[in-house]
Amino acid sequence: MISMTELSKKHVSPESAARLKKRKSAQKRLQMLGIMAITISGLALVTLLWSVFGKATGAITESYIEMTIELDADEIDRDNIRAANFSGMAKSMLKDSFPYVSGRTPRRQMYDLISVGAAFELRDMVMENPSLVGQTITFEFLASDIADLYLKHSYGQIEAAPHTGDISLVTEGKVTTIQSSAPDFAPLLVSVRAGLHAKAEGLRTQAQMQENGRVVFDQRAADGEDVEVNLAEAIRRGAARDQFYAQADELDALAAQQGAVFDLDSRTASVFVRVGDSWIKLETISETSGSGEILGEFTQDSYAAADWELMVYATPETARKVSDIQAMLLENLRDADKIVTHFNTHFFTAGDSREPELAGVWGAAVGSFWTMMVTVIFAFFIGVPAAIYLEEFAGDSRATRFVEVNINNLAAVPSIVFGLLGLSVFIGFFGMHRSSPIVGGIVLGIMTLPVIIIAARAAIKAVPPSIRDGAMALGASDLQVSMHHVLPLSMPGILTGTILGMARALGETAPLIMIGMVAFIVDIPDGPTDNATVLPVQIFRWADFPERAFEARTAAAIVVLLLFLFVMNFAAIILRKRFERRW
Amino acid sequence: MTNVKISNRHVDVYYGDNHAIKDVSIDILDKTVTAFIGPSGCGKSTFLRCLNRMNDTISSCRITGDILMDGEDIYAKSVDPVQLRARVGMVFQKPNPFPKSIYDNVAYGPKIHGLVDNKTDLDEVVELSLKRAAIWKEVKDRLNESGTSLSGGQQQRLCIARAIATAPEVLLMDEPASALDPIATAQIEELIDELRHQYSVVIVTHSMQQAARVSQKTAFFHMGDMVEYGDTTEIFTNPVDQRTQDYITGRFG
Numbered sequence: 001m002i003s004m005t006e007l008s009k010k011h012v013s014p015e016s017a018a019r020l021k022k023r024k025s026a027q028k029r030l031q032m033l034g035i036m037a038i039t040i041s042g043l044a045l046v047t048l049l050w051s052v053f054g055k056a057t058g059a060i061t062e063s064y065i066e067m068t069i070e071l072d073a074d075e076i077d078r079d080n081i082r083a084a085n086f087s088g089m090a091k092s093m094l095k096d097s098f099p100y101v102s103g104r105t106p107r108r109q110m111y112d113l114i115s116v117g118a119a120f121e122l123r124d125m126v127m128e129n130p131s132l133v134g135q136t137i138t139f140e141f142l143a144s145d146i147a148d149l150y151l152k153h154s155y156g157q158i159e160a161a162p163h164t165g166d167i168s169l170v171t172e173g174k175v176t177t178i179q180s181s182a183p184d185f186a187p188l189l190v191s192v193r194a195g196l197h198a199k200a201e202g203l204r205t206q207a208q209m210q211e212n213g214r215v216v217f218d219q220r221a222a223d224g225e226d227v228e229v230n231l232a233e234a235i236r237r238g239a240a241r242d243q244f245y246a247q248a249d250e251l252d253a254l255a256a257q258q259g260a261v262f263d264l265d266s267r268t269a270s271v272f273v274r275v276g277d278s279w280i281k282l283e284t285i286s287e288t289s290g291s292g293e294i295l296g297e298f299t300q301d302s303y304a305a306a307d308w309e310l311m312v313y314a315t316p317e318t319a320r321k322v323s324d325i326q327a328m329l330l331e332n333l334r335d336a337d338k339i340v341t342h343f344n345t346h347f348f349t350a351g352d353s354r355e356p357e358l359a360g361v362w363g364a365a366v367g368s369f370w371t372m373m374v375t376v377i378f379a380f381f382i383g384v385p386a387a388i389y390l391e392e393f394a395g396d397s398r399a400t401r402f403v404e405v406n407i408n409n410l411a412a413v414p415s416i417v418f419g420l421l422g423l424s425v426f427i428g429f430f431g432m433h434r435s436s437p438i439v440g441g442i443v444l445g446i447m448t449l450p451v452i453i454i455a456a457r458a459a460i461k462a463v464p465p466s467i468r469d470g471a472m473a474l475g476a477s478d479l480q481v482s483m484h485h486v487l488p489l490s491m492p493g494i495l496t497g498t499i500l501g502m503a504r505a506l507g508e509t510a511p512l513i514m515i516g517m518v519a520f521i522v523d524i525p526d527g528p529t530d531n532a533t534v535l536p537v538q539i540f541r542w543a544d545f546p547e548r549a550f551e552a553r554t555a556a557a558i559v560v561l562l563l564f565l566f567v568m569n570f571a572a573i574i575l576r577k578r579f580e581r582r583w
Numbered sequence: 584m585t586n587v588k589i590s591n592r593h594v595d596v597y598y599g600d601n602h603a604i605k606d607v608s609i610d611i612l613d614k615t616v617t618a619f620i621g622p623s624g625c626g627k628s629t630f631l632r633c634l635n636r637m638n639d640t641i642s643s644c645r646i647t648g649d650i651l652m653d654g655e656d657i658y659a660k661s662v663d664p665v666q667l668r669a670r671v672g673m674v675f676q677k678p679n680p681f682p683k684s685i686y687d688n689v690a691y692g693p694k695i696h697g698l699v700d701n702k703t704d705l706d707e708v709v710e711l712s713l714k715r716a717a718i719w720k721e722v723k724d725r726l727n728e729s730g731t732s733l734s735g736g737q738q739q740r741l742c743i744a745r746a747i748a749t750a751p752e753v754l755l756m757d758e759p760a761s762a763l764d765p766i767a768t769a770q771i772e773e774l775i776d777e778l779r780h781q782y783s784v785v786i787v788t789h790s791m792q793q794a795a796r797v798s799q800k801t802a803f804f805h806m807g808d809m810v811e812y813g814d815t816t817e818i819f820t821n822p823v824d825q826r827t828q829d830y831i832t833g834r835f836g
Contacts, residue, residue, distance in 0.1 A: 464679075466675060466677055466679035467679060467681060469637070470675065470679040470742070470745075471681070471691075472637065472640065472668065473635065473637065473668055473673035473675070473746070474668065474669070474672070474692040474695070474745065474746070474749055475665050475666065475667075475668040475669030475692065475695065475696060475749060476665070476691075476695055480695055484691070484695075489682065
């Protein structure tokens with residue numbers, strides 16, 4: 001027999017106090033876990049935004065090279081300006097500006113400083129203002145992606161190194177030898193020597209691999225397996241091993257040698273001697289001397305320490321896209337204040353391009369806009385009536401339950417399957433235009449449909465039955481109850497569901513790839529039936545491009561996508577607030 | 584005295600297998616307040632909801648027998664429940680104003696039924712209804728405020744005004760004062776007494792005092808049976824059935 005008064009006493013017993021403490025600490029633990037979870041996700045978000053926005057800053061500005069160009073009336077036909085060879089004119093302008101750049105490769109590298117789009121921009125300007133023909137004008141040529149990245153220090157840059165000696169120059173044929181009165185090049189030898197040692201280490205590793213092979217073949221021969229073949233192979237491996245070891249020792253000896261002259265190549269840092277606009281790129285260096293070809297003009301035979309500069313490009317030429325010639329020319333241009341930086345209008349106004357400096361996100365943004373328009377019209381105006389019908393009118397029959405289950409299943413179907421559906425039904429069967437926002441929008445609409453239906457049904461279910469009863473008791477028909485009362489009251493929930501569905505659709509890539517929206521489309525789409533691509537697909541494509549400059553543009557496109565989402569969410573919040581106030 | 588407004592003969596209501604109302608026959612008189620009393624779950628609300636066919640929305644509900652309003656079968660094929668409900672208004676236990684303005688709440692019925700042609704008439708109907716529901720003075724300066732911003736008692740009177748605005752002939756009230764405080768209850772009761780002059784009012788209530796105060800006729804329901812029906816004074820002072828007596832003297836309920 002239980003006595004309730006005895007049970008009451010338990011509330012003030014020590015066990016009860018212990019239990020209370022346990023309960024409190026359990027609650028504390030849960031709170032701690034919650035705070036930890038929020039902190040971790042917050043940090044993840046901050047890291048993501050930090051890295052995306054950090055990378056995107058590189059795409060905010062673009063560089064222009066300001067040059068004077070003569071619009072020769074002989075070259076340009078005033079009646080047919082379009083046919084003139086502006087690209088050729090730009091090239092000869094560069095050739096005239098830097099006459100000391102000679103040879104095919106250096107010239108080509110020089111031409112690559114200016115974007116291929118710059119000549120078209122010049123042409124457009126002249127076509128707009130034909131009176132310019134015959135004049136000499138100053139024009140800002142859009143820099144190529146390589147030049148732009150160099151100017152933004154993305155490839156590292158040429159920096160002045162300390163020096164103390166006076167130099168004297170001796171030119172023999174093409175090669176000029178520099179002799180310094182101080183061991184100015186000694187610090188550079190450290191890295192050259194380290195490079196040689198590293199190379200020797202690599203050779204030794206290879207030698208070790210040959211040795212391993214030799215042991216294996218030796219063992220096989222000893223086991224009596226194809227004795228002759230294996231023995232010959234073992235001997236061959238042994239020889240190779242000795243050769244690698246010898247080469248390694250040679251390199252080590254070279255590195256250890258005092259006063260030796262070392263070759264600089266494209267795998268070591270580049271070293272320059274600079275006087276004003278003129279450069280010598282050193283091919284060999286020792287502690288006090290160097291030699292190389294002159295770029296520009298050296299008027300004196302010797303220079304005091306204060307008159308020359310020792311320049312070092314620490315990044316080896318093979319590890320960067322910008323060549324030594326290009327870097328030197330850009331340094332000259334920068335020192336002459338010929339480099340101008342502007343807000344990156346190309347990125348926000350242009351369509352796609354293979355040239356990073358000409359590529360823009362506007363085409364994809366407009367494509368996304370049209371696609372989302374089609375999606376929202378399709379999904380909302382089918383999804384909401386479907387939800388109303390299922391909630392308010394459909395009875396609880398086997399057929400409706402079947403439909404309900406399948407709508408829920410549809411929400412879990414991988415998005416690429418919808419792409420297949422679009423490909424086979426809309427493009428294959430109905431013969432609709434591929435790569436168009438109308439097909440993409442319908443496919444995304446079908447994908448979003450179940451999300452909207454489920455959200456709308458939940459919102460409709462949440463409308464209190466008393467409102468329905470009240471309206472019905474006044475003699476409102478079923479349709480009037482739905483349209484006048486249930487739908488407006490559930491609209492905030494429906495809109496939230498729609499926005500969530502749209503957000504998913506906006507970031508969707510896979511189904512659009514299936515229906516050809518991954519195509520390379522330069523033009524800005526004028527409507528939902530034009531060829532178009534969308535932001536996430538554009539990001540996907542750019543992320544895949546090898547050009548380094550696309551890295552910043554990819555990040556910037558992600559920022560634009562985020563802004564798109566932000567604007568959509570903001571619009572949804574405003575809509576919701578409006579409905580809430582009215583009702 | 585007064586003539587019969589709704590005549591019920593042998594009404595049975597089933598919820599699936601559950602026999603909720605068993606062979607009820609009752610005449611509801613015009614310009615009279617009829618109270619339905621009885622313990623919880625006795626079927627009085629179910630029966631009330633038969634009178635404006637609100638039970639139609641429950642798919643498992645089945646009704647047999649005859650319910651005639653002014654001699655016309657309200658369950659006949661030719662009768663549209665939407666039309667019927669315009670003629671038989673209803674007020675619920677919990678005040679359920681629409682989350683719209685006070686004006687729109689009252690104007691909703693006349694609008695959907697096309698009772699008035701222009702805004703002036705509509706304004707008049709709204710004012711009349713609110714006056715008749717004895718709430719005009721309190722809300723006349725705030726007709727554009729949300730109906731849900733009113734107090735519980737005001738909301739219920741607004742719901743009554745809303746029901747009146749459709750110009751019904753019968754007003755059904757399902758425990759209209761059970762969620763209200765005594766002052767609001769007194770106001771509602773007073774109002775019901777007023778409405779008697781124009782409408783046939785049927786009120787379901789748990790409070791015997793309320794039934795005694797406001798009604799002229801009382802029906803006692805028990806376990807789906809209508810046990811006793813008669814003049815309110817008669818039922819409360821001299822009940823015939825033992826169950827009625829037990830209930831009104833508070834032995835169960």
